[in-house]
Amino acid sequence: MQARIFYTMAQPAGGRFQLDLDAEIPAAGITCVFGASGSGKTTLLRCLAGLDRPQDARLTVDGEVWQDENRFMPTHLRRIGYVFQDSSLLPHLSARRNLHYGRDPGDGADTADAVKLLGIEHLLDKFPRQLSGGERQRVALARALLSKPRLLLLDEPLSALDVARKQELLPYLQRLPEELDCPIVYVTHSPDEVARLAAHVLVLDHGKCIARGSVTDLMASRQLPVNAAGESGVVLETTITGHDADWNLAEAAYADGRMLIPDPGVAIGGLVRLRILARDISLSHAEEAHSSILNRLPATVERIEESPDTAMCMVHLRVGESTRLLSRVSRKSARRLELAPGRAIYAEIKSVAILQ
């Protein structure tokens, strides 16, 4: 999908907001649009949906022009699925009638699949106001799947939910790319959701795209503006290659090696996404350390990010050819270990979060 959008609009508070970006959105996997509130994320989605009309745009989806100099395809003719923060359903229709609204009747099998996938059988005869926030979002997701969209837009679908409901809905969102063969644009301001869901990331700031790329690259290069330094970390895509039933561990292979992780209950060959926070990696020169650390990876220091007025610094590491890690250590330790670009070191991984 190719989107070139220039949109300037008056703001209710006065002044003008300008959205100006040129992006190619891959057809496979979730593309997270990440940014603070007011960065233009929702406006971008509304432009893609045709709910807002940019002055100047060129938008091509799956080879079909949705907007250019001469054309503006209205929303109802664009084959989209749109899940809003809340209220993505028509309030006066039951869940079932929401699923079927505006669709050709007759593909009952699809309906059954989507209903089963999202576990909403028992909700079908209820009205949106009788559903909890999480249930409403599941019905909205089922509706989006059923409409066989050519573009799926999700506008912070978890933001109105509490932590427990978020955890409940995340697995459904993670499964979306398998179910849908179309670009999926997911707007969020949560680094955690980016780490869990994104294949690609587009970072928006004041209406402009300031970084883009795969989630692993952006996380490792610290181009995602994350508020707390403690939240910095990398995402690794791994394949399960073995299990150690005695200790409930599994062996996960990443691009340049293997590590042991708590058994995620995934069969051999299954894909698991891991997140390793910078504060969970310590550094050492000792080859054989008598410690509780399971994973000690030989790494090379690429560069050190530090400023004289803080105690901590961020060490960028490379393992093997392409795997990158981040380690947050004190500046004093970095000096003591004589860290410098090119230096060999062991990265000791204290903990790993399994994201999916």
Next chain:
Amino acid sequence: MFSPDNLQAIWLTLRLATTATLLLLLIGTPLAWWLSRTHSWLRGPVAAIVALPLVLPPTVLGFYLLLALAPAGPIGQLTGALGLGSLAFTFEGLVIGSILYSLPFVVQPIQNAFHAMGDGPLEVAATFGAGPWRRFFTVAIPLARPGFISGSILGFAHTVGEFGVVLMIGGNIPGETRVVSVQIYEQVEALQFGEAHWLAGAMVVFSFLVLLVVYGSIGRHAIPGMRFGS
């Protein structure tokens, strides 16, 4: 209980109010929709014109209508050219007068209901693939139902209670323009207080019941546009 004359007046009043209300829903709905959605500068002037009957004395409205409906007036010339003759002092003329007179009572509740639903549901329907007409009939109208209910009740009741406009443009023709309110006036003029009591009392009961339905059983919060009296 009611004399044949009174029954005729009641029947005529109900016929007038029903006809006017149905036509008002047809005219008022698109007008309310336009008023609730447009950003045109015409919105203010049109809203003011719609609301004029709220403040004008009915005699003023009736006076101008009489001039317009007369054979030499603009509407009179039109109906004359169509072979209908002048509508002054006819049932049809009364219907036109009632529509103008009761317009704000139908338009404002519907307009408020359209406004209150916001753009959200309509945008959701658009993303579901519904075009503008489908959105209007399957989303806007069902969601504005409370507005339609209160608009219909108020429009009907207000037409029943009309007096000044009827007297100006309808006169006092039994079975044609002599509605309940005019009949009561006639009876009082003729000192037939007993007859007048029956009709006047029936009007009080009717009006009370209507307002009871509007404010009581349906609940005032469910009904937009009820901030002015009727």
